[in-house]
Amino acid sequence: MEIPPTQKTTAAVDSVLEAIGDTPLVRLPLDFDDQPRCEIFLKLEYLNPSGSVKDRIALAMVRGAEARGELKPGGRIVECTSGNTGAGLCVVAACLGYAITLVIPDKMSQEKIAVLRALGADVVVTPANVTIEDPMHYTKVAERIAAETPGGWWPNQYHNRDNTQSHYEGTGQEIWNQCQGKIDAFVAGAGTGGTLSGIGQALKEKNPSVQIIGVDPPGSILADYWKTGELIEPGPYAVEGVGEEEIPGAWDASLIDDYLIIKDGESFRMARKLAKKTGIFAGGSSGMNLVAALQVARTLPADACVVTLMPDSGRAYLSKVYSDGWMKDAGYLPRVSAKTAILGDLLREKEQCAVRPEDTLAWAVRQAGERGIRPLPIADGTTLLGVLDEHAAAAHLSEGKDLTQFSVQACMTDAPPVLSLQDPWKDASTLFQTHEVLLIRTEDGWTSLHLQDWLRALPRLDHSA
Numbered sequence: 001m002e003i004p005p006t007q008k009t010t011a012a013v014d015s016v017l018e019a020i021g022d023t024p025l026v027r028l029p030l031d032f033d034d035q036p037r038c039e040i041f042l043k044l045e046y047l048n049p050s051g052s053v054k055d056r057i058a059l060a061m062v063r064g065a066e067a068r069g070e071l072k073p074g075g076r077i078v079e080c081t082s083g084n085t086g087a088g089l090c091v092v093a094a095c096l097g098y099a100i101t102l103v104i105p106d107k108m109s110q111e112k113i114a115v116l117r118a119l120g121a122d123v124v125v126t127p128a129n130v131t132i133e134d135p136m137h138y139t140k141v142a143e144r145i146a147a148e149t150p151g152g153w154w155p156n157q158y159h160n161r162d163n164t165q166s167h168y169e170g171t172g173q174e175i176w177n178q179c180q181g182k183i184d185a186f187v188a189g190a191g192t193g194g195t196l197s198g199i200g201q202a203l204k205e206k207n208p209s210v211q212i213i214g215v216d217p218p219g220s221i222l223a224d225y226w227k228t229g230e231l232i233e234p235g236p237y238a239v240e241g242v243g244e245e246e247i248p249g250a251w252d253a254s255l256i257d258d259y260l261i262i263k264d265g266e267s268f269r270m271a272r273k274l275a276k277k278t279g280i281f282a283g284g285s286s287g288m289n290l291v292a293a294l295q296v297a298r299t300l301p302a303d304a305c306v307v308t309l310m311p312d313s314g315r316a317y318l319s320k321v322y323s324d325g326w327m328k329d330a331g332y333l334p335r336v337s338a339k340t341a342i343l344g345d346l347l348r349e350k351e352q353c354a355v356r357p358e359d360t361l362a363w364a365v366r367q368a369g370e371r372g373i374r375p376l377p378i379a380d381g382t383t384l385l386g387v388l389d390e391h392a393a394a395a396h397l398s399e400g401k402d403l404t405q406f407s408v409q410a411c412m413t414d415a416p417p418v419l420s421l422q423d424p425w426k427d428a429s430t431l432f433q434t435h436e437v438l439l440i441r442t443e444d445g446w447t448s449l450h451l452q453d454w455l456r457a458l459p460r461l462d463h464s465a
C-alpha cells in the first residue's frame with residue numbers, strides 16, 4: 001500500500017519540551033452552523049505534549065524560576081492546579097529532573113487526577129467548595145507545602161509574569177503569523193488570565209483595532225468585575241479551567257474590549273457538536289470559547305476573521321462532558337417529562353450481563369466484579385432463575401474452596417423485583433420503598449438499577465409540566 005506523504009516534516013528533537021507550541025490554527029467549516037457569519041479559526045492548544053495550552057506556561061515559569069535562582073537542581077515544584085498546569089509542570093519536571101507535588105480541587109475530573117499521578121506527581125486533593133480564605137483552599141495548601149518543603153518552589157501561576165509572557169512571546173505571535181496579520185477579534189476565557197492577556201497584548205501591539213473578547217461562565221467574578229468594577233459573590237459552575245473567584249494578577253482588564261457569559265450546558269453541547277462534526281476533540285472550555293466566538297462572528301462583516309482557542313483535549317472529560325449519563329443527570333441534555341418518562345430514560349449506560357446456571361462460580365464472581373451488574377442475573381435463555389448470592393460466594397472463598405469446582409447454582413438466591421425498560425419510571429418508586437436494587441429487563445438481557453443511581457438520575461426528568 002502506498003503511504004501518502006505527510007504535509008510537513010519536522011526535524012527530530014532532543015526532548016518533548018521542544019514539541020511545545022507551534023500548534024495548528026484550523027478553519028471552522030462555514031457549514032458548521034446555519035447562521036451567516038465570518039470566518040472562525042481555532043488554535044488547537046490541546047495538541048501540546050500533555051494535552052493543553054498550559055505546557056507553554058509550565059516551561060516558561062520553570063525556566064524563569066531557574067534563571068532567578070528560585071528553583072535549584074534537586075528542588076520540588078509545588079503548584080495548585082485545576083489539572084492542566086499540573087500536567088504541563090509534570091512534563092517539564094520529568095524532562096528537567098525535578099520532583100513535583102500538585103494540589104487539585106476535588107471537582108476536577110478523575111481522568112485529570114489519574115494523568116497527574118501517571119506523570120509522576122504526588123497529588124493532594126482538597127475540597128472545591130471552600131472560600132479562598134479557607135486554609136484548605138487549594139492555593140493556600142500549595143503555598144504552605146512549598147514553604148515547608150526544603151527546595152520547594154511555588155510557581156503561583158495566577159500571579160506569575162512568566163505565564164503571561166509565554167503567551168505574549170509565543171501563542172500571540174504564532175496567531176498573528178498564522179493569520180498573516182488578518183485578524184479582527186480574539187475570543188477566549190480566562191482562568192489565570194495569562195492566555196487572554198498575553199495574546200491580547202501581542203495582538204494589540206501589532207494592530208490596536210483587534211478586539212479582545214473575554215468569556216466567562218456565570219458564577220465567575222471576572223466578567224462582572226470587568227463590566228462594573230464590582231466584586232460579586234462567586235457562584236458554582238461546572239466548566240473546568242476558566243472563571244475565577246478572585247482577580248488574578250495575570251488578568252489585565254485594560255486589554256479587554258467586551259466580556260461574554262456562556263452557560264455550562266451551552267458550552268458542553270458545543271464541545272460535543274464540534275467533536276462530532278469536525279473531529280476536533282476538545283474540552284468544555286473550548287466549547288465555551290466557540291459559543292462566544294460564533295456570537296462575535298455573527299456581528300462582524302463577512303470578510304472578518306475571528307480566532308479562538310481550544311485549551312485542552314476532550315479526553316480529559318470522557319466521564320463528564322462526553323458521558324451521556326453525566327450530561328443527562330446534570331440537566332445539560334433535554335429533560336424528559338416526568339409524566340411520560342419510562343425507566344429507560346433513567347438508566348445509565350451499563351453493560352448487560354447474565355450467567356447460565358451451568359457456568360462456574362469462579363466465572364460468575366468475575367462477571368459480577370468486572371461488569372458491575374449486581375446482583376448478577378442467572379438465566380436459562382430468557383428465563384430468569386435467580387441471582388448470584390455474593391455473601392455465599394464470599395463464604396466459599398473464606399473457607400478456601402476452589403470456585404472453579406462449583407457451578408453458580410451453589411450460590412444462587414432469589415432475584416429482586418424485575419421491571420422492564422418500557423415501564424413507567426414511577427413503578428420503581430413504589431418498589432424502592434422496600435428494595436435497594438431492582439433488575440431491569442432490557443431487549444437482550446438484564447441490568448441492575450440501584451436506588452442510589454435512580455436518585456442520581458431524577459434531575460433528568462422535567463417535573464414541572
Ligand SMILES: Cc1ncc(COP(=O)(O)O)c(C=O)c1O
Nearest residue numbers: 190191192193194195241285311
Ligand atoms: C481547560 C482550560 N481552559 C482555559 C484555561 C484558561 O487559561 P488561563 O489560565 O491562561 O486564563 C485553562 C486554564 O487553566 C484551562 O485549564
